[in-house]
Every structure is written in structure tokens, then in C-alpha cells.
Amino acid sequence: MNPKKLLMLPGPTNVPERIMNAMLTPLMGHRTPDFAYLMKNIVEKSKQVYQTSGDVIVFSSSGTGAVEAAITNIVRKGDKTIVTVFGEFGERAALLVEASGGVAIKVEAPFGDVPRIDQLEEAFEKNKDVKALVIITNETSTGTMFKWLKEAGDLAAKYGSFLILDSVSNLTADDIPVDRIGADIVATGSQKSLAAPPGLAMVSVSKKAKKYIIDNPPSRLYFNIARHLKYAEIGQTPFTPALSLYYALDEALNMALEEGLNQRIQRHKLCADAFYSSFTAMGLKLFAVEEVRSNTIISVNYPEGVDDKQFRGMLDKDYRVVIAGGFGPYKGKLFRIGSLGEVHRYHVVTTVSAVNDTLSSLVGKTRSEDPVEIARTKLRDL
Numbered sequence: 001m002n003p004k005k006l007l008m009l010p011g012p013t014n015v016p017e018r019i020m021n022a023m024l025t026p027l028m029g030h031r032t033p034d035f036a037y038l039m040k041n042i043v044e045k046s047k048q049v050y051q052t053s054g055d056v057i058v059f060s061s062s063g064t065g066a067v068e069a070a071i072t073n074i075v076r077k078g079d080k081t082i083v084t085v086f087g088e089f090g091e092r093a094a095l096l097v098e099a100s101g102g103v104a105i106k107v108e109a110p111f112g113d114v115p116r117i118d119q120l121e122e123a124f125e126k127n128k129d130v131k132a133l134v135i136i137t138n139e140t141s142t143g144t145m146f147k148w149l150k151e152a153g154d155l156a157a158k159y160g161s162f163l164i165l166d167s168v169s170n171l172t173a174d175d176i177p178v179d180r181i182g183a184d185i186v187a188t189g190s191q192k193s194l195a196a197p198p199g200l201a202m203v204s205v206s207k208k209a210k211k212y213i214i215d216n217p218p219s220r221l222y223f224n225i226a227r228h229l230k231y232a233e234i235g236q237t238p239f240t241p242a243l244s245l246y247y248a249l250d251e252a253l254n255m256a257l258e259e260g261l262n263q264r265i266q267r268h269k270l271c272a273d274a275f276y277s278s279f280t281a282m283g284l285k286l287f288a289v290e291e292v293r294s295n296t297i298i299s300v301n302y303p304e305g306v307d308d309k310q311f312r313g314m315l316d317k318d319y320r321v322v323i324a325g326g327f328g329p330y331k332g333k334l335f336r337i338g339s340l341g342e343v344h345r346y347h348v349v350t351t352v353s354a355v356n357d358t359l360s361s362l363v364g365k366t367r368s369e370d371p372v373e374i375a376r377t378k379l380r381d382l
């Protein structure tokens, strides 16, 4: 058995005890009124965090399932689809478009930055009849965030395209008002900003997307949104749901709504800001361009001479703080901290302190300011 560790990963995150305990609720039949009641509650609460009056579907899968459902239920053979690519998850979305027989039109930005609205507009202008625009709202692989969601929604509406969002890592941590943006399908996962265990994923479905999918059901079984919508009418899922995780998700949604969405978003901003300020004070170079830095994933370049495996190994062994490394070409070049879900002053100050001590022992102190004090001060009122 692992000793308890502070999981400062970009998911899975630390899960509050209330949520873990919810999973001890005895199982129920999934074709019973009891389950219909649970499902109704989860959907109602999910609609609040999605800020939508549309439908919400829960899949017993990881986040990728929701992204796959979002793309494959809309994109069909030959459909042109614009995809923002500024990290691994954008690349995967483009792959899903191609796997659906669609044509992925990549709108790219160097990793560490994000594409801008004028790049998206240019792509719409150059390519008539674009079926869908897919945006990764928070690129977990690089720690960057696409901020112009309302403008993107307006663009999609102007060009008559569906808008699909991969918000797997930042729904409830950042403001993603689905209806106001005009987003058609928004994917998220349980183990990120919602602070539940991994294993469930959700999509919101707009009225427009619902009509399209019901009129043109996809030729697939498990991630078939039309099928899920039909079963939802009688408070069921087409396939056996991961019941214990449903209890956890229900409690995670209770916690999010008790805290209040605005308060939760503010907390994530404050914690991210404290991380960024403390790491800057340590003399570290932040990976993402300042304007588009994520409020949930803190990406930091390693100083010269620090070995990724050794550094993260020391954090884990000496402080029981677990963080992530870089992705793909950035493996070994940067570390990433998940500041999401269950993240408060304790998590930030402990992590900053552990990183500071570990780096000091590896490369020596670089600055005279106390980064731990900076984090503490920044989060004084949290």
C-alpha cells in the first residue's frame, strides 16, 4: 500500500474524503427508480456547472471517451473540421477527426502559446463549409489556456459550424459558460478540476447538436450520444454505469456547488498566481507565454543541470509530493504541477516549499526572496 501522498498532478488530483466516502454507498440496480433519481440529480447539478440548459451525458470512461464522443458524433466522412493544436491534446483531437473520416484543418501555435482568434477566422475564410471547430480550452500538456471562448463561439455561429470544446482539465476551474459561449458539445473528466476519482467523463449537448445527432445517429455503440439521450429519457444509461463513481461524482458536484462556481474559479486563479509568483521568485523560467498561462497547470522549465527523474524522485521520496514531467519533446525539459480541484493554501505552500528545498539542494539557492513566504502572502485571504 502506498503511503498517502500529495498528488499535485494534472490529474488524478487529491480527492476530498467526502467524495471518497461517497463511494462506500451500497450498490443499486441501474434499471431502478433509485438509479434514475441519482442520475437526475447528477444531470441537474452538472447542468449548473456547465452553465447550460442543454443535456448532459455521463460516460463510464476516462476523459478521452468524452472527447471521442464529442468529435465522432458530429464529424463524418469528408467533414472539414478546424482544430486548435498547441499541445498533445490538440494533436489527439485532430487524430479523432481523421479517424472519423473528417479532414482536420489544424490551427497551430508553438507549444507554450495558443492560437489567436484571427488565426481561427482566417481558417474559416480559407475553408468554406467547415462542419465543426474544436478547441482545447486548457492544454494540459503545456499549461496554456485558450481564453477567447465567447469570440470563438461567435465565429462558429457566423460560419454555421458546430463548436466542440475539450474542457477535460478545466471545467469548474475556469469560467466556461456553455450556453453564453454557444458551445455545442463540451467534454470534461471526473479526475481533474472536479476532484473526483478517474473513471467518469461528461459531455454537454446543445439543442442544435442534439437534433443533428438524433437525426444522424453515428454508427457506433458505446459512445453513441443518440443512444445515451434515448436512455436518459427513462433515467438510465444504455450500458452498466460505474455506480460507485457516480456516487463520487454526485458528491463532487455537491462540493463544487456548495463552494460556488465563482468562488471556485477565483480560488484556482489565486493558487495559480501564487505558484507562478513563487517560482519566478526562485529564479525559474515559466514555460507558457504570460498572457495564456493556465490557471490549473503550472509548467516550469528546469534550470540547467537538473535531472527530471532525480528531481521528481526526490520530491516524491523526501516530501511525498508527486508532480508531473514534460510531454513529448518537452520530456525532461520541464515539470508540470496540477493546481486543480482540491487545491488550497496547504497544497500550494507545501509544494512550493518542497520544490524550493529540492532545487536548493540540487543547484543551490538562486534568489534571496523567500518563495514560500510569497505563496503564503498571496493566499493569505483564501
Ligand SMILES: Cc1ncc(COP(=O)(O)O)c(C=O)c1O
Binding pocket: 010, 011, 062, 063, 064, 065, 067, 089, 136, 138, 139, 140, 141, 166, 167, 168, 169, 189
Ligand atoms: C485537455 C485534455 N484532454 C483530454 C485528456 C484525456 O483524458 P483522460 O486521460 O482522462 O482520458 C486530458 C488528460 O489529461 C486532457 O488534459
